[in-house]
Amino acid sequence: MGRPHQTLLSRTAIAHAALELIDDRGYEALTMRALADRLGVRGASLYNHIGSKDDILDAVSELLDAEIDHTPLHREPWLDGIAAYARGYRRVLQSHPNAISLVARRAVHTEDALREYDTLLATLVRAGCTPALAAETAAALDFLVIGSALETYAAGFTRPPAAYRPEHPALADSLEAANRVDPSPTALDDRGFEFGLRMILGGLAAQLAGTGSG
Amino acid sequence: MGRPHQTLLSRTAIAHAALELIDDRGYEALTMRALADRLGVRGASLYNHIGSKDDILDAVSELLDAEIDHTPLHREPWLDGIAAYARGYRRVLQSHPNAISLVARRAVHTEDALREYDTLLATLVRAGCTPALAAETAAALDFLVIGSALETYAAGFTRPPAAYRPEHPALADSLEAANRVDPSPTALDDRGFEFGLRMILGGLAAQLAGTGSG
DNA sequence: ACCTGAACACCGTTCAAGT
DNA sequence: ACCTGAACACCGTTCAAGT
Numbered sequence: 001m002g003r004p005h006q007t008l009l010s011r012t013a014i015a016h017a018a019l020e021l022i023d024d025r026g027y028e029a030l031t032m033r034a035l036a037d038r039l040g041v042r043g044a045s046l047y048n049h050i051g052s053k054d055d056i057l058d059a060v061s062e063l064l065d066a067e068i069d070h071t072p073l074h075r076e077p078w079l080d081g082i083a084a085y086a087r088g089y090r091r092v093l094q095s096h097p098n099a100i101s102l103v104a105r106r107a108v109h110t111e112d113a114l115r116e117y118d119t120l121l122a123t124l125v126r127a128g129c130t131p132a133l134a135a136e137t138a139a140a141l142d143f144l145v146i147g148s149a150l151e152t153y154a155a156g157f158t159r160p161p162a163a164y165r166p167e168h169p170a171l172a173d174s175l176e177a178a179n180r181v182d183p184s185p186t187a188l189d190d191r192g193f194e195f196g197l198r199m200i201l202g203g204l205a206a207q208l209a210g211t212g213s214g
Numbered sequence: 215m216g217r218p219h220q221t222l223l224s225r226t227a228i229a230h231a232a233l234e235l236i237d238d239r240g241y242e243a244l245t246m247r248a249l250a251d252r253l254g255v256r257g258a259s260l261y262n263h264i265g266s267k268d269d270i271l272d273a274v275s276e277l278l279d280a281e282i283d284h285t286p287l288h289r290e291p292w293l294d295g296i297a298a299y300a301r302g303y304r305r306v307l308q309s310h311p312n313a314i315s316l317v318a319r320r321a322v323h324t325e326d327a328l329r330e331y332d333t334l335l336a337t338l339v340r341a342g343c344t345p346a347l348a349a350e351t352a353a354a355l356d357f358l359v360i361g362s363a364l365e366t367y368a369a370g371f372t373r374p375p376a377a378y379r380p381e382h383p384a385l386a387d388s389l390e391a392a393n394r395v396d397p398s399p400t401a402l403d404d405r406g407f408e409f410g411l412r413m414i415l416g417g418l419a420a421q422l423a424g425t426g427s428g
Numbered sequence: 429a430c431c432t433g434a435a436c437a438c439c440g441t442t443c444a445a446g447t
Numbered sequence: 448a449c450c451t452g453a454a455c456a457c458c459g460t461t462c463a464a465g466t
Binding site for chain 1: 344
């Protein structure tokens with residue numbers, strides 16, 4: 001307390017503390033004052049290292065992006081590699097549920113992120129896609145990952161499956177059937193994601209093999 | 215000005231004004247004071263009709279949900295009906311880009327929303343799905359729609375396609391190829407969505423016809 | 429029944445001081 | 448070079464008045 005702080009503060013250190021705060025206490029708990037407090041400093045000090053709160057959100061976004069493991073993209077067979085990459089991507093988002101809304105609206109332009117996407121597209125082209133088809137596939141996979149991580153779907157329905165039974169028989173049947181397959185709360189999300197992944201990658205493989213419906 | 219207001223205020227009227235404000239001036243412009251101003255009233259008055267700002271966000275969410283046209287779900291052939299429904303769902307979200315982050319994190323439990331999902335699941339079951347498979351398909355479609363509406367993907371890449379050319383050749387090639395197919399700014403999103411939709415519904419149809427890979 | 433003004437505790441951000 | 452206290456304009460929300 002008596003000693004002055006050494007150089008504890010930096011854009012990266014602030015981003016790490018911000019992500020911890022979001023993980024621990026939720027997105028709305030990320031306050032400049034609360035963040036400074038967690039860093040043993042006084043609010044206004046943060047502005048010596050970052051330009052604005054928005055800047056911090058960008059830094060947190062980059063932090064999450066850096067957590068994604070893209071080594072599976074170099075694996076063979078390429079289909080399994082891409083599936084593993086997509087699952088890992090989704091797992092990172094799911095492990096920071098309070099930060100998901102942040103990721104969803106914030107484009108990442110880091111050199112790392114670009115290299116990652118470059119690798120994905122190169123893998124798809126090597127597998128036989130035209131560059132344009134590779135872009136479409138990558139986009140579809142991205143949509144599936146982000147959409148499933150946001151999980152509005154299961155959040156909306158996993159909860160009270162029996163409540164609206166008589167008025168909505170198909171809904172109740174489906175949810176009960178899905179629940180019978182696996183009763184864990186994220187199971188329907190997981191299975192929806194896996195289904196979509198299988199359809200996209202399976203359909204792509206069929207198309208590349210010339211058996212697609214074109 | 216001299217006359218007292220008649221009953222202009224209500225939860226619904228407030229929600230409509232809130233959505234207008236979000237559409238016009240962005241999500242962060244939705245302020246209790248600004249919203250009241252748009253309704254010719256003074257901030258605190260809103261609390262006579264709604265419980266909190268969060269309550270307003272729920273109401274806006276319901277408003278968007280009500281815009282979705284689910285009549286295509288009753289059309290034949292069911293495959294085209296579901297595709298049309300998914301496209302309409304996505305179109306509604308895209309027509310309120312400033313409100314998308316709101317929809318993404320907010321589960322809608324309205325009677326209308328439940329009926330909508332019930333219809334979708336009933337359609338899938340009628341087409342031959344087991345209830346569990348119907349739930350997975352509906353989830354995958356939902357993820358694709360929401361993920362593509364959030365459009366992080368294209369927001370991140372459509373912009374500066376030439377800038378990082380040498381370091382990321384596959385990325386640059388894909389974006390340029392996609393751009394050549396259709397240069398409009400949302401084209402890659404649209405094509406990614408359509409590709410995912412085709413893969414999911416095509417794969418489902420094949421699976422139901424017994425030609426799937428199981 | 430419902431609009432109002434004033435106030436509350438909070439927020440992001442700035443800036444003149446300090447060291 | 449960087450932390451600080453105080454201040455700024457703002458925010459969501461409450462509440463005693465008013466009509």
